[in-house]
Amino acid sequence: MTDSMRFLTYDDLDEIQMEFGTPTFVYDEATLRANAREVLNFPNAFGLFPRYAMKAAPTAAILRIFNEEGLGIDASSVHEVERAVRAGFGTEAISLSTQELADDFIYWAQDGIKINLCSINQIHKIGRWGKATRVGLRFNPGKGSGGNNRTNVGGLASSFGIWKDDLNEAIKLCQEYKLVVERIHTHIGSGSDPEVWKMVASMTLHLARAFPSVETINLGGGYKVARMPDEKPTDLQEVGAPVKELFKSFAEETGRQLKLEIEPGTFLLAHACSLVTRVQDVTSTGTDGYRFLKLDSGMTEILRPSLYGAQHPIHLVCEPGQQKFRESMEQVVVGHCCESGDLLTPAPGDPEALAPRILPRGEIGDFCVIEGAGAYCSSMATKNYNSFPEAAEVIKKEDGRLAHIRKRQTFDQIIENEVVP
Numbered sequence: 001m002t003d004s005m006r007f008l009t010y011d012d013l014d015e016i017q018m019e020f021g022t023p024t025f026v027y028d029e030a031t032l033r034a035n036a037r038e039v040l041n042f043p044n045a046f047g048l049f050p051r052y053a054m055k056a057a058p059t060a061a062i063l064r065i066f067n068e069e070g071l072g073i074d075a076s077s078v079h080e081v082e083r084a085v086r087a088g089f090g091t092e093a094i095s096l097s098t099q100e101l102a103d104d105f106i107y108w109a110q111d112g113i114k115i116n117l118c119s120i121n122q123i124h125k126i127g128r129w130g131k132a133t134r135v136g137l138r139f140n141p142g143k144g145s146g147g148n149n150r151t152n153v154g155g156l157a158s159s160f161g162i163w164k165d166d167l168n169e170a171i172k173l174c175q176e177y178k179l180v181v182e183r184i185h186t187h188i189g190s191g192s193d194p195e196v197w198k199m200v201a202s203m204t205l206h207l208a209r210a211f212p213s214v215e216t217i218n219l220g221g222g223y224k225v226a227r228m229p230d231e232k233p234t235d236l237q238e239v240g241a242p243v244k245e246l247f248k249s250f251a252e253e254t255g256r257q258l259k260l261e262i263e264p265g266t267f268l269l270a271h272a273c274s275l276v277t278r279v280q281d282v283t284s285t286g287t288d289g290y291r292f293l294k295l296d297s298g299m300t301e302i303l304r305p306s307l308y309g310a311q312h313p314i315h316l317v318c319e320p321g322q323q324k325f326r327e328s329m330e331q332v333v334v335g336h337c338c339e340s341g342d343l344l345t346p347a348p349g350d351p352e353a354l355a356p357r358i359l360p361r362g363e364i365g366d367f368c369v370i371e372g373a374g375a376y377c378s379s380m381a382t383k384n385y386n387s388f389p390e391a392a393e394v395i396k397k398e399d400g401r402l403a404h405i406r407k408r409q410t411f412d413q414i415i416e417n418e419v420v421p
């Protein structure tokens with residue numbers, strides 16, 4: 001009745017409902033592994049180490065799959081470092097680029113993680129500690145390529161990284177503190193345009209000229225995927241080829257053969273997970289209004305539509321025998337929170353506007369499967385808002401079996417830290 005689902009079957013949905021309940025995130029092991037292999041194949045001149053940006057989806061079972069495939073970790077807080085270590089990563093495979101360099105960094109630094117300092121104050125902090133010798137520096141090269149100020153992480157409106165014009169101050173401080181800069185890092189946001197990657201790679205290499213000790217360039221993540229048919233996916237071979245050439249010319253010019261690191265999150269996860277929900281109510285505001293399908297899920301699992309006006313494929317799936325009775329029509333899909341922003345079908349890039357989707361007429365009890373839900377959904381939702389429990393996560397193994405990777409939160413867990421003095 002709708003285009004077929006990416007990796008789930010109707011029988012899977014039935015099993016999910018019976019064994020795990022809804023809403024449940026379902027990850028696909030085959031897709032996770034295939035994506036990891038594609039990333040490991042990124043063009044490079046003198047060696048590559050891809051890191052998984054684990055903030056996209058930090059569940060241990062996912063980390064273990066990427067560990068097996070040979071990826072390292074990009075952690076965005078000391079807590080993520082700890083999570084990666086508990087999931088089995090060695091500290092040498094972890095790099096930390098964080099907006100909050102919590103004091104605990106010293107234990108992990110002593111244990112061998114790599115740190116990319118993301119501000120002038122972070123240079124002071126690690127310098128004053130006095131025991132670090134080799135560090136990375138994250139710069140804001142002055143350009144970003146995200147779709148808007150919410151997804152842009154480079155340029156004037158972005159606080160991430162040492163601003164490019166502070167290069168000389170960074171050099172001076174590293175000399176004073178006797179820090180050897182071994183890595184330059186930039187991460188400028190979601191883009192699929194090879195020209196932009198080329199430009200950022202050349203700006204980053206330019207920064208590497210200022211630090212003769214640099215051995216590695218890390219170009220961050222931001223490889224956009226096409227969740228919707230009109231979006232343009234990133235072709236890793238296409239964006240990587242000119243970058244590889246730049247590394248080669250840099251080597252010819254300077255004699256320095258730099259290694260490359262990349263840190264995809266979205267690219268590895270986005271298509272590897274679908275959120276399985278059910279329609280639990282249907283309301284209408286009459287002939288001049290809308291027909292609303294209310295899910296047993298919403299911003300408590302997937303916030304991106306409310307936050308950015310992000311678009312996700314939505315499949316309304318009813319029992320196979322019923323399909324012929326359901327004509328397609330415009331419907332608005334909303335979540336279960338008492339919050340008008342809890343909307344699954346906003347206009348693209350405009351979270352305030354309702355953009356009804358053409359879907360088969362939905363009824364209570366139908367499944368509603370939201371695809372492209374692997375990156376920044378489970379990890380970034382408004383957990384426990386309206387006191388809904390955190391959803392379960394399940395993996396579809398390569399042999400087709402479904403298994404828990406995170407159980408649904410219990411009611412006791414929601415309130416376990418509360419104290420009535």
Ligand SMILES: *Cc1c(COP(=O)(O)O)cnc(C)c1O
Pocket residue numbers: 053055056074076097187189190220221222223263264265266267375
């Ligand atoms: C979030 C993040 C990434 C991953 O970004 P994606 O858009 O998910 O690929 C990589 N590096 C850093 C430093 C990040 O903060």
